Amino acid sequence: MTTQLIDDARTGALRLTASAVAAAGMLPYLTLKVIWLTGGSLGINDPEVLEDSGFFGLNLLTFSMDVVALLIAIAFVRPWGRRIPAGLVLLPIWVGTGLLSTILVQAPLSSLVGVLSGTPLLPPGGPVAGWVYLVVYTGFCCQGLGLMIGFQYHARRRWPWVFTLRTSDDTASATREVQSFVARGTVAVAGVLSTINLAWLLGVTYGLPAETVARRSFAFYLNIGINAALPVAAAAGLLMIVRGRSARPLWVPVTLAWIGSGAMFAWSLYGMIITLTPSPLNSGGDRGMVDLVTLFTLLTGAVVGLSGIFALAGRAARAR
Numbered sequence: 001m002t003t004q005l006i007d008d009a010r011t012g013a014l015r016l017t018a019s020a021v022a023a024a025g026m027l028p029y030l031t032l033k034v035i036w037l038t039g040g041s042l043g044i045n046d047p048e049v050l051e052d053s054g055f056f057g058l059n060l061l062t063f064s065m066d067v068v069a070l071l072i073a074i075a076f077v078r079p080w081g082r083r084i085p086a087g088l089v090l091l092p093i094w095v096g097t098g099l100l101s102t103i104l105v106q107a108p109l110s111s112l113v114g115v116l117s118g119t120p121l122l123p124p125g126g127p128v129a130g131w132v133y134l135v136v137y138t139g140f141c142c143q144g145l146g147l148m149i150g151f152q153y154h155a156r157r158r159w160p161w162v163f164t165l166r167t168s169d170d171t172a173s174a175t176r177e178v179q180s181f182v183a184r185g186t187v188a189v190a191g192v193l194s195t196i197n198l199a200w201l202l203g204v205t206y207g208l209p210a211e212t213v214a215r216r217s218f219a220f221y222l223n224i225g226i227n228a229a230l231p232v233a234a235a236a237g238l239l240m241i242v243r244g245r246s247a248r249p250l251w252v253p254v255t256l257a258w259i260g261s262g263a264m265f266a267w268s269l270y271g272m273i274i275t276l277t278p279s280p281l282n283s284g285g286d287r288g289m290v291d292l293v294t295l296f297t298l299l300t301g302a303v304v305g306l307s308g309i310f311a312l313a314g315r316a317a318r319a320r
Contacts, residue, residue, distance in 0.1 A: 015153045022073040022146025025139035033063035043132040054279030068092050076150035098262025100144030107137045110219045167246040173314045182307050183242040189300050190231035197228035207289030234260025234304040241311050257308045264301030268294045
């Protein structure tokens with residue numbers, strides 16, 4: 001069962017507003033990156049970091065990512081956007097919403113607790129000025145809201161069956177047994193990852209670097225709490241999609257698997273890049289179990305994302 005969703009004036013205005021908010025959030029970030037990449041020191045406390053090749057490479061990477069996000073935000077409101085191959089939309093928006101959805105939770109809550117408690121939001125002596133973080137993370141929140149709302153409208157027009165089917169509808173698949181095996185394995189690994197993060201959330205220090213233990217704060221516990229919840233959301237969403245026994249709308253488990261796996265993959269990949277790249281952002285030293293947990297989080301996020309796509313591909317073909 002499919003339906004054709006047609007924009008009315010109100011929906012079109014909301015789509016345009018969402019993309020405009022996302023683009024507005026990107027422009028200050030892109031401007032700072034251009035300044036830094038061309039040798040400018042605006043917002044930099046220690047100009048020597050600009051001479052670091054690792055810092056340059058990370059800035060080039062994040063600048064490129066935001067340019068792609070800007071192009072996608074524009075595509076969401078242009079007719080040619082629906083003709084872009086699905087993979088060129090889904091992969092970057094999966095990574096982007098994974099990164100930005102957690103920032104939408106962490107940044108406002110951490111800032112609020114810091115203001116109410118009088119705790120400094122940033123450690124003193126960092127290479128980047130404090131106002132840069134305010135500008136950048138405000139922009140990230142605008143990007144996150146704009147891109148997620150814009151993608152929701154884009155998906156409703158391009159893949160309407162995701163929003164009209166129920167989880168239990170049309171679950172026949174020649175590879176269902178393999179999908180079920182992968183989903184059950186993912187649940188097991190996700191359970192281990194959630195348990196480890198839950199233990200750290202409750203105060204266990206085994207496997208954590210000594211420096212991290214000494215600097216635990218509300219932001220640390222909030223991040224660990226999110227890391228404990230993401231594998232549960234991703235695995236539960238994938239299992240519901242594959243088993244097809246729920247009467248819930250299909251978009252519910254798809255959203256759980258999408259955000260959970262995207263955040264696991266994107267943040268773990270970013271963390272590994274930071275760890276493996278010599279730069280001012282890499283403090284070095286003993287990492288404890290953190291890198292191992294990061295690796296399995298990345299792999300689990302990738303497996304959930306790929307398995308979810310394969311599980312939905314058959315439904316998409318039959319819906320057409």
